[in-house]
Amino acid sequence: MNWTSVQTTLQLAGVTSMILLLIGVPIAYWLTFSQRRWKFLVESAVALPLVLPPTVLGYYVLVWLGPHSWVGQAIEQTIGHRLPFTFEGLVVASCLYSLPFAVQPLAxxxxxxxxxxxxASWTLGISKFMxxxxxxxxxxxxxxxxAVVLSFAHTVGEFGVVLMVGGNIEGVTRTISIEIYDEVQTLNFDAAGHTAIILLLFSFAVLSLVYAVNRNSRPVWPEILGEKKEGRHGG
Amino acid sequence: MAAELVVNFEKAYPQGPLIRANFSMPIDHGHVTVLFGPSGSGKTTTLRCLAGLERITAGQIVCGSDVWADVDRGIMIPPQQRRVGFVFQDYALFPHMTVIDNIAYGMSSGSRAERQQRIAALLEQLQLTGLEQRRPQTLSGGQQQRVALARALARNPRLLLLDEPLSALDLPTRLRLRAELRARLREIGRPAILITHDWSEALYLGDSVIVMAQGGILQTGSPQEVFTKPAHPDVASLVGVDNLIPGHIIRREGGVAYVQVGCQTIVAVDSLEDHFTACYVSIRGENVVLDREPVSSSSARNHLAGHVVDIQPSGQLDRVVMDVGFRLVALVTPLAVKELSLIENTRVIATIKAAAIHLIPR
Known part of the structure; x- marks a missing residue:
């Protein structure tokens, strides 16, 4: 068990889930209350990481953040270095990858x-914003x-996108899931097994927490799958 | 010119109904206008348009000197700036806040001390003292209604809008709260528009009544006008009462009330609601029994002598209109009309049981 990769993973998941909460809330608000006809296009775009192979997503993020795209060049000029194979680059990719897991429960x-x-709030003089x-x-x-817990857990479990965008740099971009892959590659099954069971237990605990919190309100899965069922609270 | 709310608009839904409303009401004192009609008649839409929760598609809404909406001039004042107090049908209290937080929710003007003073006054006025820290879910229907009213009043609204304020309650509670709501609206002294589909509620609560059906206004007027002189057959059928006569209770004794109606005194089972004297006497035509000769002995308390004014066929029954010191309508079978050989000016005795007479405060 390599604690550096655990630390990297927790840092990545923590930062990602906080950023996703900040950007997920306005996106979810817009998706819920907008009357635009083309809203379904945005809904589809947000849900895309659910169905897209992580390697595809990782490929595009890599290309866009790389030195040959104008986005990559603009970022390099602003912050002074390139994003691929850095922790920041990994955060950007993780945010895209876990976006639906934050937006859909919120929406x-x-x-x-x-x-x-x-x-009632509007008639009491309170603005839409407040x-x-x-x-x-x-x-x-x-x-x-x-939303926070699922985007955290989903980021902890990502593999393909991390490998594509972050590579495998110890202390910077090597996460737990990549470490397991490494251990298996070097036929070190015991170490891989240790890490794997920890990840399994962690994921189970996280999902149990989510279901426990939601057991009195509404099912979690329809939200994750993008179906907006009428909830039971608020009425 | 007295301040008025002038409403003249259309609200069209794509592939849906068209709602038309055209009325005015004074807003410089506590005048209560009742929007009365069956469900689906456009009452709630009208109220929502007034609150700014729906966008009107033609016409305008003007409150005093303020234009709230004018389609031609492209004006649409949002609900936040109309200063209306909206009491929703299910009260829509915020479940995550205490009673006091609900009431204070929309208050922004004045200092902290002024606001606290105002909340205390509202709690007192609406008998909510002691419930400050409770959640709305733990309150009874009546208490929830009072919190909703307090919350709407906390902003000092120019106009109160109440959407079926009593319909969320069971019948006994509804009768009790009807009296309470009436007393409150009088006490508050704010202009209010109230929706109901119950005619007795309209009569009880309204200073004026607007009858709506199928998206349009059929009649406006005082409750008595609307109920005694329906301008439209639909209004008459909505009202569903053949006799509604103003009277005065002169004496109460052993559960019965003696009511002066015109030159007659009639006996009715007393209403349990509250102690009023001015009332409407409501009698359904089928509860009036006709005889040619005075009945020697009967359990019925009212025997009114008079003469037939008119006989109108009305479906399976005939409407016999009489003058017994006031205008009284009986619904009897055509066979009875024939057997009693009733024609105009025939002298008759109308018999009505005290229990068949309904007294409604006015």
Whole structure:
């Protein structure tokens, strides 16, 4: 068991889930309340990492962040170095990869808030912006937790994207899942097994937490799969 | 010119109904306008348009000197700036907040001390003292209604809008709270628009009534006007009462009330609601029994002598309109009309049981 890779993994998952909470909330809000006809296109784009092979996602992130794209060049000019094979690059890729795991629970939570509560807030003189923080967000507590925990856990478990964008640099981009792969490559099955069982138990614990928190409100899976079922709270 | 709410708009839904509303009401005192009609008549849509929760598709809404919405001029004031107090049908209290946080939610003006003073006054006025820290889910229907009212009043609204405020309650509670709500609305003294589909509620609570059906307004007027002189057959059928006569209770004794109606005194089972004297006497036509001669002995308390004014066939029954000191309508079978050989000016005795007379405060 290599504690450096555990530390790298936890750092990556922590930073990713916090960033995803910040960008996931406005995206989920827009997806829930926008009346635009082309909303389904954004919904599809957000859900894309659910079905896309991680190598495909990793390939595009690598190309876009690389020195031959204008995005990569702009970033290099701004921060002074390239993103591929760095921790920051890994964070960018992880955010894209775990985006649906943050956005969909949030969107489902916002959609389950009874519209009348929102309207009551408006008639009481509270702006749409403040209504979000005073009514919608507090009503979506379990969903916010679900979003954070699932994006954290999903980031911990990623492999293909990390390998494509981050490579395998100890202390920088080598995560637990890559370490397991390394150990198996060198026929070191005992070490791989140790790490694997820890990851398995961790994932199980995380999902148990999510289901426990949600057991009195609504099923988790339909949200993850993008179906917005009417929730039972708020009414 | 007295301040008025002037409403004249259309709300069209794509592939849906068209709602038209055209009325005005005074807003300088506590006038209560009741929007009355069956479900699906456009009452709630009208209220939501007034609150700014729906966008009107033609016309305008003007409150005093403020234009709230004007389609031609492209004006649409958002709900936040209309200063209306909206009481939703299910009250829509915030479940994650205590009673006091619900009430204080929309308050922004004044100092902290002023706001606390105002909340204390509202708690007191609406008998919510002691419930400050409770969650809405733990309150009874009546208490929830009072919290919703307090929350709406906390912002000092220009206009109160109440969407079926009593329909979420069971019948006994509804009757009790009807009296309570009426007293509160009087006490608050704010102009209010209230929705109901229950005619007795409309009569009880409204200073004026607007009857809506199928997306349009059929009649506006005082409750008595609307209920005694329906301008439209639909209004008459919505109202569903053949006799609604203003009267005064002159005496109460042993569970019965003696009511002065015109030159007659009639006996009715007393209402349990509260102690009022001015009332409407409501009698359904099928509860009036007709005789040619005075009945020698009967359990019925009211025997009113008069004469037939008109006989109108009305479906399976005939409407016999009489003058017994006031206008009284009886619904009897055509066979009975024939057997009693009733024609215009025939002298008749109308018999009504005290229990068949419903007293409604006015």
């Amino acid at each position: 489902a939570g916002f959609a389950a808030v009874h519209p009348r509560l929102i309207e 209504t979000f923080f005073r009514v919608i967000l507090p009503q979506s507590g379990p969903n916010v937790l679900t």
